[in-house]
Amino acid sequence: MSDNLQEKESLNFIESIIDKEIKEGKTNVYTRFPPEPNGYLHIGHAKSICLNFGLAKRFNGKCNLRFDDTNPVKEEVEYVDSIKEDVKWLGFEWEGEERYASDYFDQLYDWAEKLIMEGKAYVDDQSSEEIASQKGTPTKPGQESPYRNRTVDENIDLFRRMKAGEFKDGEKILRAKIDMASPNMHMRDPIMYRIIHKEHHRTGNKWCIYPMYDFTHGQSDYIEGITHSVCTLEFENHRPLYDWYLNQIIDTEYRPRQIEFARLNLSYTVMSKRKLLELVKEKYVSGWDDPRMPTISGMRRRGYTPESIRNFAEKIGVAKRENVIDVSLLEFCVREDLNKRADRLMAVLDPVKLIIDNYEGVEEIVSVENNPEDSESGFRDIPFSKEIFIERDDFMEDAPRKFFRLSIGKEVRLKGAYIVKAESVVKDSDGNITEIHCTYDKESKSGSGTEASERKVKGTLHWVSARHAVAVKVRQYDRLFNNDDPAAFDDYKTYLNPDSLKVLDNCMAEPAINLLKPLDTVQFQRQGYFCMDKDSTKGEIIMNRTVTLKDGWAK
RNA sequence: UGACCCAUGGUGUAAUGGUAACACUACUGAUUUUGGUUCAGUCAUUCAAGGUUCGAAUCCUUGUGGGUCAACCA
Numbered sequence: 001m002s003d004n005l006q007e008k009e010s011l012n013f014i015e016s017i018i019d020k021e022i023k024e025g026k027t028n029v030y031t032r033f034p035p036e037p038n039g040y041l042h043i044g045h046a047k048s049i050c051l052n053f054g055l056a057k058r059f060n061g062k063c064n065l066r067f068d069d070t071n072p073v074k075e076e077v078e079y080v081d082s083i084k085e086d087v088k089w090l091g092f093e094w095e096g097e098e099r100y101a102s103d104y105f106d107q108l109y110d111w112a113e114k115l116i117m118e119g120k121a122y123v124d125d126q127s128s129e130e131i132a133s134q135k136g137t138p139t140k141p142g143q144e145s146p147y148r149n150r151t152v153d154e155n156i157d158l159f160r161r162m163k164a165g166e167f168k169d170g171e172k173i174l175r176a177k178i179d180m181a182s183p184n185m186h187m188r189d190p191i192m193y194r195i196i197h198k199e200h201h202r203t204g205n206k207w208c209i210y211p212m213y214d215f216t217h218g219q220s221d222y223i224e225g226i227t228h229s230v231c232t233l234e235f236e237n238h239r240p241l242y243d244w245y246l247n248q249i250i251d252t253e254y255r256p257r258q259i260e261f262a263r264l265n266l267s268y269t270v271m272s273k274r275k276l277l278e279l280v281k282e283k284y285v286s287g288w289d290d291p292r293m294p295t296i297s298g299m300r301r302r303g304y305t306p307e308s309i310r311n312f313a314e315k316i317g318v319a320k321r322e323n324v325i326d327v328s329l330l331e332f333c334v335r336e337d338l339n340k341r342a343d344r345l346m347a348v349l350d351p352v353k354l355i356i357d358n359y360e361g362v363e364e365i366v367s368v369e370n371n372p373e374d375s376e377s378g379f380r381d382i383p384f385s386k387e388i389f390i391e392r393d394d395f396m397e398d399a400p401r402k403f404f405r406l407s408i409g410k411e412v413r414l415k416g417a418y419i420v421k422a423e424s425v426v427k428d429s430d431g432n433i434t435e436i437h438c439t440y441d442k443e444s445k446s447g448s449g450t451e452a453s454e455r456k457v458k459g460t461l462h463w464v465s466a467r468h469a470v471a472v473k474v475r476q477y478d479r480l481f482n483n484d485d486p487a488a489f490d491d492y493k494t495y496l497n498p499d500s501l502k503v504l505d506n507c508m509a510e511p512a513i514n515l516l517k518p519l520d521t522v523q524f525q526r527q528g529y530f531c532m533d534k535d536s537t538k539g540e541i542i543m544n545r546t547v548t549l550k551d552g553w554a555k
Numbered sequence: 556u557g558a559c560c561c562a563u564g565g566u567g568u569a570a571u572g573g574u575a576a577c578a579c580u581a582c583u584g585a586u587u588u589u590g591g592u593u594c595a596g597u598c599a600u601u602c603a604a605g606g607u608u609c610g611a612a613u614c615c616u617u618g619u620g621g622g623u624c625a626a627c628c629a
Contacts, residue, residue, distance in 0.1 A: 010569050010577095036629050071628065128627050137625055139557045173627060183558040185624050194627040213629050236560060237624050260560085262622095267566085273629095315578065317568040319561090322622060326566045329579050339592065373592065404590065413588050446588065453588095460588045526589045553590040 012318040014051070014230060014259055018059055029061030030227045033087070033094070034101075034217070036068045037079035037201070039273040040288040040295045041086045043309070043330070044264040050313035051261070052230055053092040064224055065094035069102045070216050072200040080201070082288070086296040091306045101220050102202045108211045108219060109163070111249050112174060112192055116155045120248060121192060122148055123158040124173050131173075134180070135188055141181035142188045148177060162195055165208045169195050176215075178244065186241045190214055218242040219249065221256035229256050232263040233320065264316065265324045268479040269294045270487045284496060285480075291544050292480045292500050302477060303521050303531025303546030308337040324485065331547050338521060338529045338546065343370040343377060346415065346462040347509035347524040347543075349474055351389035353466060354436045356420060359386040363465065366446065368416040371523075382510050384417050387466040389508045391526075394461050395436055397425065404459035406436070413460040415525060419444040419452070462525040469508035472541040474530070476502040513541060521546065 011019055018029060031052040035045065056063035065087060069075050084098060115121035124131065124147045136142030150158075162172050174193035182188055192215040197208045221229045229242075235258070242258050265271060270279075271294060279285050279293070288295050291302035299309065312333040316325050346368075363385035370377035390406070399407035406412045411421045418440045426435040443452035483495035509524075516522065518534045528548035536542045 011571095012568085016571080034629090038629080068629065074628075131627080132625075135625055137557090140625095141557090142625090170627065185558085188625085191627055196627080210627095212627075217629085233560075234623055235629090237558080239559090262561085315567080319568070321561055321567090323567060326580065329567075332579060335591090344589080368588095372587095372589085402590095415588060417588095419588095457588085459590080462589075523589085523591085526591070528591095549589075549591050551590070 013320065014055065014228070014261065014318060015058065017259065018055065018228065022059070026227075028227060029056060029059035030063070030225050031055050031061065031230060032064040032066050032099075032221065032224065032226050034066045034068045034220075034231075035083050036071070036074070037076060037083060038071075038074040039079060039277055040082050040297055042271060042273075042276065042296065043266060043294045043299065043312075044271045045086075046090060046296060046309050047264040047313050047316065047318075048230070048232070049087060049090060049092060050310055051318055053094075054313075055228065055230070061227075062095040063092070064096075064099050064226070066099040066101065066220060066224070068213065068217065068220075069100055069200070069202060070210050070213060072196060072198045072210065075201055077201050082297060086300075089300060089306060090296065090309060099220075099224060100202055101216050102200060104216070104220055104223055105203060105207060105211070107223065108216060111219060112211070112215070113156065113159065115176065115192075115248055116159055116174075117152060118248075119152060119177065121174055121176050122150050122155050123162070124148075124175050125171070126173075128170060131191075135185070136180070138183075138185060144180050145175070145189065148189070159193075162193070162209050163207075165197070167195055169197055171195060174209075176245075178241075184237060184240055186214065186238055187244070190241060214238060214241050215245060218246045218256065218258070222246060222250065225254070226256045227254075229258045231258060231260055233260045233322075234263075236260045260320065261318050262320050262322055265322075265487070266294060266330065267324055267327045267484040268481050268486070269327065270481070270492060272487065275487070275492065278493075279480075284493065291475070291477050300519075301531070301534065302544055303338075303519075303529060304334050305337050305341075305521075308334040311337065327479065334547055335529070335550065338523065340373050341371075342521050342523045342529055344368075344372075344525050345510060345512055345522045346382070346464055347472065347474075347507055347513070347527065347530075348389045348391050348462065348464050348469075349504055349507045349524075349527060350392040351464070351469075351506065351508045352392045352395065352433055352436060354388050354390050354395075354420070354438055354463070356386050356388075356418075356438050356440045357423070358439045358442075360442070362386070363467070366416045380512055382416065382512070383465045383468040384414075385465045385467055388414070388463045389466055389469060390414075390436070390461050390463050392433075394459075395422065395433070397433075405461060406438075406459070411441075411457045413444075413446075413457050414463050415460050416446050417463070418442070418446075419455060419457055462527075464508045464510050466508075468511050470511055470513050470541065472507045472509045472513060472543055474504040474507045474543050474545065475533070476504065476545045478502075507543075509541075509543075516541070523549075 033052045053063045134143040175189045178187045180188045193209045289297035289301045365381045366384050367379045394405040396407050420438040420440045424437045425433050443450045478500050480500050481495045482497040486492040486495040516532045521531045529546040530543040533542040533544050
């Protein structure tokens, strides 16, 4: 029966393709995640990672991590390291050691010579401008290069001299000889190798010619035994070239297959590496791991969990249709996860003092459950006293009838403690409330079992005992852009949300906050989920707001 | 005036010729010592026109709309 259920589970279109192939006798599934180490991974990459590793897992296959490092101008070791960390953090394990396209440079070079020998590639002496001008347009065919019909001997000689470093950057180039009239621009004698005199993060100064993406990717797949080369839609037009190159070198039955899917777009954010890099370089954010960034490292610092991101990737599905996922789905996923696992803590973000005038004694201890969603999580003790802080928003002198919080003459429950009634307020010369004076019902203590403790009151407030309060700094993060599709505009930066970060310096938390370590997540009761920032020190606790709680009141 | 791809509620994703469904969002209500959670419910969907078929979201044709492609980027 359970088998039946599993069979009924719907497959995405890639899984359907593989499922069909397996039924037709194909035996293995081998995928790869192929980032270029020229930036940090973002939530869009997470979709691809979950897809590729997920496919391997589902079909008992393998998945490689391969760095597509064919352009030393843009690539750096810093990015390699961060990418490895992020993939691991997301919970995936690649097959063996990570791979590098640069590991295949020798083989790629040999294949290039082979193509030259067969008259299928030639060296072009023209400038990039000249080549571009002969390329034609999508609706007009291109013209053939005057160097297109050089002899094999001449081409080989020139190519070897390119490799030997006899020419400057841009002086010569190796092109495949395909079809300048092809309706597919990528087939109009695409560039295979260009000269770049620049040290490579892996191969050092061994090479001064580097292969282009198209001449690298399919062959790398072939070398690694990849069966399904899953990439995003913009490579759809490259597929004929992917296949053409493979046709030149393959002499076995095995052949990798490119399949394209629609990349992830998220509302209220930008996803392109170029734009993210701009935000970092121009200091609109504090770095790649700024908690407002849609990068994996930013989300980690913000307090997102790997589980919530994987679950998100599962929920958004995989298809070929352009899509913009509502960021509220991401928020739903992290709340869903954190609700189950985050211990509750009380913290007052905008404190105002509340004094219980008839409170007897100095202080006492109350006991509160750590997480009502997790019976294993137990209870903790919290100090309570005559003077406490509550949220400024939780008090109104004259409240509308739907206001379930504190106002003069009205009662509320202090979470885990007593029911209090507001009697009067003290204000400063500007009219700001500085103290709220209350009386409490001595018999109403939570859990005491008395009749008074069972009384129902409209609202329950979080609070912190004034003399025990721990000062914390809170960073309230909000969406980075205030337009739901900023990427649609060239001047997307004008849509940056000026309130995407609010720093609150005078927050007060209960003493248990001292037990937290960096990256620990808690729920501040009635506020949201917060994650201790890595910049916290002994003297200063910094909490990043991951996401607010859903607010059913929302004035 | 090219090639390739795509079109299902507000947003996503299913339904694989046989009752259009699931999730998110929004909104109701119940429960609640978090205006959270949980539970119950409501609103809302096949781009258009032809054709094939007993039967079409699904297959065909033609439109329409959208995306991608003219880096010595990936």
